[in-house]
Structures are given as structure tokens and as C-alpha cells.
Amino acid sequence: MNLRDVRGPEFGEYGGIHMxxxxxxxxxxxxxxxxxxxxxxxxxxxxxxxxxxYTGRPSLLTEAKRLSASVGGARILLKREDLNHTGSHKINxxxxxxxxAQRLGKTRLVAETGAGQHGVATATAxxxxxxxxxxxxxxxxxxxxxxxxxxxxxxxxxxxxVTTGARTLKDAINEGMRDWVRTVDTSHYLMGTVAxxxxxxxxxxxxxxxxxxxxxxxxxxxxxxxxxxxxxxVGGGSNAMGIFHAFLDDADVRLIGLEAAGDGADTExxxxxxxxxTPGVLHGSRSYMLQDADGQTRDSHSISxxxxxxxxxxxxxxxxxxxxxxxxxxxxxxxxxxxxxxxRLEGIMPAIESAHAVAGAMRLARELGPDAVLLxxxxxxxxxxxxxxxQWFDVIDEGATQS
Amino acid sequence: xxxTQQAIAASNGRALIGYLPxxxxxxxxxxxxxxxxxxxxFTAIELGLPYSDPSLDGPVIQAATQGTLDRGFxxxxxxxxxxxVTRRTSIPVLVMTYWNPVLRWGVDRFAARLAEVGGxxxxxxxxxxxxxxxxxxxxxxxxxxxxxxxxxSSSDARLDVVLQASRGFVYTVSTMGTTGARGEMDSAxxxxxxxxxxxxxxxxxxxxxxxxxxxxxxxxxxxVLGYAEGAIxxxxxxxxxxxxxxxxxxxxxxDLAAGTLVQSH
Numbered sequence: 001m002n003l004r005d006v007r008g009p010e011f012g013e014y015g016g017i018h019m020x021x022x023x024x025x026x027x028x029x030x031x032x033x034x035x036x037x038x039x040x041x042x043x044x045x046x047x048x049x050x051x052x053x054y055t056g057r058p059s060l061l062t063e064a065k066r067l068s069a070s071v072g073g074a075r076i077l078l079k080r081e082d083l084n085h086t087g088s089h090k091i092n093x094x095x096x097x098x099x100x101a102q103r104l105g106k107t108r109l110v111a112e113t114g115a116g117q118h119g120v121a122t123a124t125a126x127x128x129x130x131x132x133x134x135x136x137x138x139x140x141x142x143x144x145x146x147x148x149x150x151x152x153x154x155x156x157x158x159x160x161x162v163t164t165g166a167r168t169l170k171d172a173i174n175e176g177m178r179d180w181v182r183t184v185d186t187s188h189y190l191m192g193t194v195a196x197x198x199x200x201x202x203x204x205x206x207x208x209x210x211x212x213x214x215x216x217x218x219x220x221x222x223x224x225x226x227x228x229x230x231x232x233x234v235g236g237g238s239n240a241m242g243i244f245h246a247f248l249d250d251a252d253v254r255l256i257g258l259e260a261a262g263d264g265a266d267t268e269x270x271x272x273x274x275x276x277x278t279p280g281v282l283h284g285s286r287s288y289m290l291q292d293a294d295g296q297t298r299d300s301h302s303i304s305x306x307x308x309x310x311x312x313x314x315x316x317x318x319x320x321x322x323x324x325x326x327x328x329x330x331x332x333x334x335x336x337x338x339x340x341x342x343x344r345l346e347g348i349m350p351a352i353e354s355a356h357a358v359a360g361a362m363r364l365a366r367e368l369g370p371d372a373v374l375l376x377x378x379x380x381x382x383x384x385x386x387x388x389x390x391q392w393f394d395v396i397d398e399g400a401t402q403s
Numbered sequence: 404x405x406x407t408q409q410a411i412a413a414s415n416g417r418a419l420i421g422y423l424p425x426x427x428x429x430x431x432x433x434x435x436x437x438x439x440x441x442x443x444x445f446t447a448i449e450l451g452l453p454y455s456d457p458s459l460d461g462p463v464i465q466a467a468t469q470g471t472l473d474r475g476f477x478x479x480x481x482x483x484x485x486x487x488v489t490r491r492t493s494i495p496v497l498v499m500t501y502w503n504p505v506l507r508w509g510v511d512r513f514a515a516r517l518a519e520v521g522g523x524x525x526x527x528x529x530x531x532x533x534x535x536x537x538x539x540x541x542x543x544x545x546x547x548x549x550x551x552x553x554x555x556s557s558s559d560a561r562l563d564v565v566l567q568a569s570r571g572f573v574y575t576v577s578t579m580g581t582t583g584a585r586g587e588m589d590s591a592x593x594x595x596x597x598x599x600x601x602x603x604x605x606x607x608x609x610x611x612x613x614x615x616x617x618x619x620x621x622x623x624x625x626x627v628l629g630y631a632e633g634a635i636x637x638x639x640x641x642x643x644x645x646x647x648x649x650x651x652x653x654x655x656x657x658d659l660a661a662g663t664l665v666q667s668h
Contacts, residue, residue, distance in 0.1 A: 018502065020459055020529045022554035022579055024561060164465055165455060177458045182580045184556065281503045282456065294478045295507030297455040 003248040003324060009198035012321060014314035017197040018281045023177070026184045031199040033104050038206070043099065047207075050095050054128070055085050057210065061218035066345040071362045073370030077223065078348070078378040079215045079243060088351065088380030089208060089239045090121040090192060096207035098125035101188035108132040108183065111190040112176045114141055114169035114235070115306035115353065116148025117380055118192030123157035133157040136175040138168035141305045148384050166299040169235075169309045173283050193236025194313030197284030201241075201313050208242025215375055216246045223373060229254035229364060232377035233356040234327065235271065235307035237316045239379035244325065254326065257316060258360040260302035261329035271300035273312040274320050274327040287314040303332040303388065304352040306380075330356040336392050338362055339382065351380030352388065407495045407523050407548045407571035410446050411611045417628045417663045418446035418572075420613055421656070422499065422582075422637030424464060425450050425481035426471040428644060434487050435649050436640075441492035443656035444663065448488070449526055449635065452481055452500040459528050461583030463638040467645065478504060482520045489521030497548065497571070499526040505538070514541035524548025524571055532568035539568060550574050553599060555591040562602045572611040572633060573599060577618070583638045584619035588626060596631045624662025634662070 008015050019027055037043040051057035060080040068076045081089035101109060109126050112135070113119030119135040126133035135152055139161040142149050152159050165171035180189040191200040194208075212230075219226055230247055232240035234257035247253045262270040270276065277288040282297060290298040290310035300310040319325035330338075335352060338359035343349045350358055354377070361376045368374075382389065390396040411418040421440045426433055437448050453468035453476050460468070485496050498517060505513045505525070517525070524547040530538065532551055542549040548571030553562055556579060565573060577592035578585070592614050599612050613633030618624060620639070627634040636659055643655035 016534065017531075018529065018534055019531070020554075021531055021552040021561070021565070022459075022556055022576055024531060024554075025556040025558060164469065170456060174456050174458045178461075178581045181459070184579060278507075280506060283458075291503070291507060293507065295504035296472065297503075 004245060008202045011315045011318035013279070014287050014317040015198060015201060015285050017284065018286060019197050019284050022181050023184065027197055029104065034100060034199050034203050037100055037103060047096055047099060051092070051210065055091050055095065056083060058214040059083055061215060061222055064342070064346050067342060067362070068365065070341065070345060071365040074365035074368055074372035074374055075223070076361055076365060076374050076376060077219065077227070078376050079211060081211060081239065081377065081379050082348070082350065082354065082381035086117070086121045086124050087383060088117040088121070089211060089242060090118045091124065092210065092242070093192065093204045093207040093238060094118070094121040094125045094190065097188065097190045097203070098129050098131070101131070101190070102129060104188065106186060106188040108134070108187040109190045110134050110176050110179050110183065110187050111136070111192060112169060112172035113137050113192065114172070114308060115304065115351070116141070116145040116152065116384060117306060117351070119157070119159070120148055120151050120155070122190050122192070123152040123155035126157060127155050134179060135159050136162050136172040136179070138162050138166070138172050140167045141169065144388060145305055145384055169305070170283070170297060170311065193238040194241045194315060195236045195283055195285060195287070195311055201285065201315055204238055205241040205245060205315065208238055209245045211239065211242035211377065212244060212246030215243060219375060225373065226250055226253050227373045227375035228368065229256055230375045231256045231258060231357045231360045231364065233258050233260070233307060233353050233379065234312060234316060235260065235309045235353065236311065237313040239377050241313060241315055243377040248324065255319070255324065256360060256364070257325055257327045258330045258356040259327055260304055260307035260335070260356055261331040262301040262303070264331050265329035269301035270329070271302045271307055271309060272329045273310060274316065275329055279317070282311045285314045287317040288312050304335065304356065306351070306353040307356065328360060330359045334359040336389070339389060340393065343382070348378070349382035350378055351382050352385045354379045405548050405571045407447050407497065408611060410495050411572060411633055414446045414663070416611065416632040418611065418613060418633030419444065419624060419660060419663050420447045420449055420633055420635040421445045421640055422449040422451055422635065423640060424467045424471060425452055425484055426476040427467045427641070430480055430484065432649070433484050436644060436652055437484070437488040437496070438491060439649060439653050439656055441488070441494040443653065444660040445494065445656070446633065447495045447497060447523070449497050449499045449637070450481060450485065452478060452498060452504060454501040454504060457501060459581055461581040461638060463642050464582050467641050478508070482516055485522045486520040495523035496521070497523050497526050497550065499528065502527060502530040510537040511541045514545045514547055518545035518547060522547070524550060526550040526574055528552060532564050535568065542570065552576050553595060555579055555595050559598070559602060562599060563606060566599070566603055566606055566608050566610060569610060572613045574635070575599060575612045575614045575631060577614050577616045580616065582616055585617035588617060588623055592627065593630050621658045621662030624659055625665035628663060
């Protein structure tokens with residue numbers, strides 16, 4: 001059986017449906033509705049039309065020649081999900097789930113967000129489809145991503161800062177789930193990553209699989225061969241699963257996920273879930289997670305709000321265990337260096353999340369030399385991160401008017 | 404035989420079960436609170452383990468358990484509490500826990516420790532029977548109750564799964580929501596209790612139905628006991644402890660227990 005054909009509920013020993021009884025009926029309904037939609041050509045056609053006419057698909061494949069030259073000559077190609085409407089890959093999944101929610105007769109979207117990219121995409125789809133929208137966002141993240149909070153509110157969404165727990169992405173998911181238990185008759189929970197109970201991991205992956213399908217064809221057309229490695233950042237892991245999926249059965253193509261190492265993978269402040277975590281159940285599925293000896297979830301840390309998550313999608317856990325994909329840490333400092341290099345050398349400012357993938361590619365390019373060809377998922381753009389990067393590089397004048 | 408089910412039978416099907424978070428307000432304060440429930444006429448105690456990601460808990464219980472975790476609570480402390488309460492009283496003590504801590508401990512190791520300290524069983528809000536094979540085996544081995552949830556949204560087929568897997572009682576979720584006091588009980592609670600009555604009769608399973616979520620007054624207890632064998636109350640007890648310590652808790656216990664004496668239909 002091809003790796004591409006594995007569709008859950010389990011991926012090896014991971015995944016499954018680990019939900020409270022009150023939500024089991026909604027999860028069952030969602031799984032059935034998704035399978036029906038997947039078989040319905042009209043659903044696929046509408047989603048493809050939205051991709052072309054609203055998102056701007058297919059996204060470009062851009063060769064980063066000056067960046068290549070700076071790291072020894074390996075060819076580096078960027079899959080430009082940053083050029084999508086709303087600024088990241090997140091819109092692919094959101095449009096799919098919003099269409100599905102309409103089929104289910106739901107009138108309201110509930111979602112969590114970390115960096116705010118998924119929240120912005122969800123608020124956008126709610127505006128497009130005329131649905132109500134509530135976004136839960138950790139209070140820490142509302143502070144470091146204030147611009148995205150404003151964007152969501154301008155789009156008509158209600159943004160609820162979450163003040164419980166670590167006040168980041170995992171707590172936003174808990175609060176979103178609490179909302180969903182109360183409102184399940186009218187609301188769809190729009191999970192933003194390849195985590196959660198079945199069918200979310202496979203459904204979200206399917207909606208993002210076009211990233212890898214396009215990139216694979218573009219590589220053959222523009223470069224004439226498949227890459228030696230595909231690199232993507234991994235928080236929950238949605239952009240990574242999206243770009244990996246088309247290559248799963250290309251055994252010669254290495255798949256490399258970059259986890260956020262914060263202050264360093266050997267410190268206590270990181271989000272290296274696969275590299276440093278252990279198997280457990282969090283947010284409805286079994287996967288690797290950061291936890292203590294009592295099974296309490298440990299706080300993660302990353303400069304990137306979108307990777308600041310102590311869990312990871314179950315398909316990644318499985319790909320790691322069977323040796324199909326590799327997962328490596330990238331620290332805050334390495335990611336910010338890559339952010340600067342890509343910005344200065346190519347005029348492309350990546351999201352700090354995506355900068356982790358760029359850092360991984362720069363490291364691998366130096367190791368493999370000029371014959372290598374690397375494909376990088378540039379999952380989002382860095383507009384939202386200008387304040388964070390400005391502080392990191394100390395380029396914001398104190399007292400200057402920001403306008 | 405289930406000690407919990409025996410205690411519910413001894414209450415003549417008018418059971419009152421109280422939730423208290425382990426370690427709250429501190430280790431000794433939690434023991435004292437458990438004793439107050441036992442002396443105040445409660446039928447069983449549901450001792451909740453503080454957990455980092457309590458997706459079904461409302462704000463009152465979240466605040467209590469978060470504070471307890473912040474002071475460094477460890478699960479072993481809950482076992483010590485159960486040992487002391489079961490030494491001093493005969494009230495069954497059930498542990499309410501989200502599933503990951505049990506998985507992390509190891510299901511059989513956790514069950515063995517619970518049995519060793521005299522615990523009666525587990526209430527598992529985010530474990531459905533389909534994922535509970537290891538736990539069901541461990542509960543049988545250690546003679547522990549296993550209490551799964553039935554919800555207003557559960558299909559009849561799912562109610563059957565829950566009834567067949569449960570021992571002690573069925574946790575009958577009154578409303579689609581999180582824990583916390585509500586002014587009015589949802590009519591969904593009575594509907595679900597009636598559906599469970601139909602299903603347990605059809606299956607020939609003798610298992611009490613205890614209704615939980617949103618019950619905060621003696622009048623609500625009396626109302627629930629008009630159509631179910633037990634009422635479960637939690638946030639009202641935690642709020643009393645928070646606002647007025649053991650003294651306020653004993654007043655609240657008396658008010659709630661009075662609800663078991665009123666016949667209401």
C-alpha cells in the first residue's frame with residue numbers, strides 16, 4: 001500500500017478519535033459529510049474554482065538564486081504560499097472546511113489561532129460565505145500579533161482573548177472546544193492544523209495537498225527533476241503535510257520537518273514536540289506531545305506564535321516513527337537569521353514560521369553542496385511579523401511615529 | 404460488586420454526588436472538604452485531578468485547578484487524600500480525570516495505585532468506551548468502577564455502548580456545555596434520563612443514572628431526583644470553598660443535601 005493512501009482514523013499507533021462523548025455525534029457527522037463531499041465532483045470543482053479565482057492558485061515556484069549563492073550553491077526553490085490571499089497556506093484548508101460547513105447547514109465558524117493567520121483566513125471565509133465567526137486566541141498571542149487581531153475584527157469576526165493556562169495556542173483550542181460543545185447545532189469547529197480527532201488530520205491534509213501536487217509538477221517542469229529534499233516548518237504541521245503528501249511515495253526525496261527550538265532544543269524553552277516529546281493524547285488525537293511525568297502538558301516556547309504548540313499532527317508522528325520523514329530543530333536565533341537573509345537577498349519577507357524552513361534549507365544546502373536541489377515551503381508572508389522582527393534586529397527607532 | 408452502586412441503592416435511588424478538585428484549596432483543605440461532604444449526607448465523592456487542558460471544565464473549576472497546578476500539585480497527592488478520606492469515612496471516592504494523565508502513568512499502574520488507596524473507580528470525561536479497552540480490563544482486574552458519559556447528543560447506539568461499558572452508574576450529562584452553575588436545568592437532562600431508562604430496560608442492565616452539569620441548588624437536586632437516581636454537583640461546592648472556606652462549604656452542603664429529602668415531581 002502506498003503511504004499516500006493512508007487515510008486514518010489511525011496513522012500507525014497515532015491519531016484516532018479521543019473526544020468527550022458530547023462531541024462524538026458531531027465528529028461522526030463531520031466524518032460522514034466529508035467523505036460524501038470528497039466523492040462529490042461538484043464540491044471539488046467549487047473548491048478548485050475558489051482556489052483559482054479567490055486564493056490565486058496555483059502559487060508560484062520561485063528559485064532563490066542569491067540565497068543559493070550565499071550558502072554554497074545548492075539550488076533552493078520556494079513554494080510561494082505567502083502569495084495566497086490572506087498571506088499564508090491557511091486559506092486552502094479554511095475554504096474547504098467552510099464549504100463543508102455550508103453543506104452541513106452550519107451558520108457559524110469557530111476556530112483557534114496562534115499567529116493569527118488561521119484566524120484571519122477563517123474570518124475571511126466567514127465574510128465570503130456570510131457566516132458568523134468567533135476566533136479564540138491566547139492572550140499572549142493577541143499581544144504579539146496585534147495587527148492580525150485588528151484584521152480579524154475588521155473582517156467582522158469576534159476575537160476572544162484566552163486568559164487560561166499558558167494563554168497560547170493550546171489554550172485557544174481548549175476554549176474553542178468549550179464553545180463548540182455549547183453551540184454544536186449551529187457551529188462548525190474549523191480546526192486550523194492536521195491535529196485533532198479524525199477526520200481533521202486527514203481532511204486538513206487533503207485540503208493542503210494541492211501545495212505538494214503543484215510543487216511536484218512545477219519542479220519537473222522548471223527544474224526537470226524532483227528535489228533531493230522537501231523542507232517545511234512544523235508546529236501542528238499543516239503546511240508540511242500539504243507539501244510532503246505528494247512526495248510520500250517518492251522514496252528518493254527526503255522529507256524534513258523543522259520544529260521550533262526556541263532558546264535551543266537542549267533548553268527548557270522550546271517547541272520540539274517530535275524531537276523531545278513523548279506519545280500522549282492531546283486535543284482529540286494520539287501523537288507526540290510535550291508533557292511531564294504526570295501527563296500534564298508542558299508549555300512550549302517559540303518566537304513564532306504559529307509554531308508555539310506542544311503537540312503535533314498524528315501523521316507526522318507516524319512518518320517519524322517509520323523513518324519516512326526527518327524532524328530537526330531550528331532555534332529562534334537561526335530562524336531570525338534566515339528571515340533576514342531571505343529578506344535581504346531575495347526581497348521576500350517570510351513569516352517567522354516559514355523562516356524556520358528557510359533556516360533548515362540553508363543548513364542542508366551547506367551540507368550537501370552545489371549539486372543539491374531543495375524545495376522549501378514558504379508557508380506565509382512576514383507582514384504580521386514586522387514588529388517582532390523590528391525589535392529583534394533593533395531597527396525600530398524609539399519614539400518614532402509608526403505609520 | 405460496585406461500592407458506588409451499593410451506596411446509591413442505600414440512598415433509595417436519591418443519591419447526591421459531590422465534585423471536589425484534588426489539592427484545593429490545599430492538601431489538608433481538600434481532605435476536610437471531603438469529610439464535610441461525607442458527614443453532610445453525600446452519597447459519593449468525585450475527586451477531580453487538576454489537568455493542564457480541561458476541555459469540559461467551566462471557569463470556576465478551571466480557576467481552582469489552575470491555581471492548584473501552579474503551586475506544584477502532583478497526582479500522588481490525590482492518592483494520599485483518598486487514603487486519608489477512606490480511612491476516616493466509608494464514603495466511596497471516585498476519581499474524575501482527563502485521560503492523558505492515566506495514559507502517562509500507565510493504565511494498570513494507575514488503577515493499581517487507586518485500588519491500593521481505597522478509591523472506588525474512575526469517571527473519564529474524555530475517554531469513550533471504544534478507546535477504553537485497557538482501562539476496562541484494568542478496572543475488572545482491580546475491582547474498580549468505570550463511569551462513562553452519556554450526552555444529550557448521543558445516539559441510541561452510543562447509549563448502549565456506554566451502558567454496557569459502565570459500572571457504578573452512568574454519568575448523565577444534563578446539557579451540551581461545560582461545568583458550572585445554571586439558573587435553569589435543561590429539559591435535555593430529563594429527555595436523556597428517559598432515553599437511558601428505555602435502553603437499560605431493553606438491555607437488561609441495572610445501572611443508576613446520575614445527572615451532572617449545572618446543578619447548584621437544593622431545589623435543582625430535588626428536581627433531578629424526580630426522574631433520576633442521582634444528582635452530581637461541583638462548581639457550587641468549589642465556589643463556596645473559594646468564597647468562604649470550610650464554613651461556607653458546610654452551609655452549601657446542607658442546602659444541597661436538603662434537596663434529597665424533598666419529593667418533587
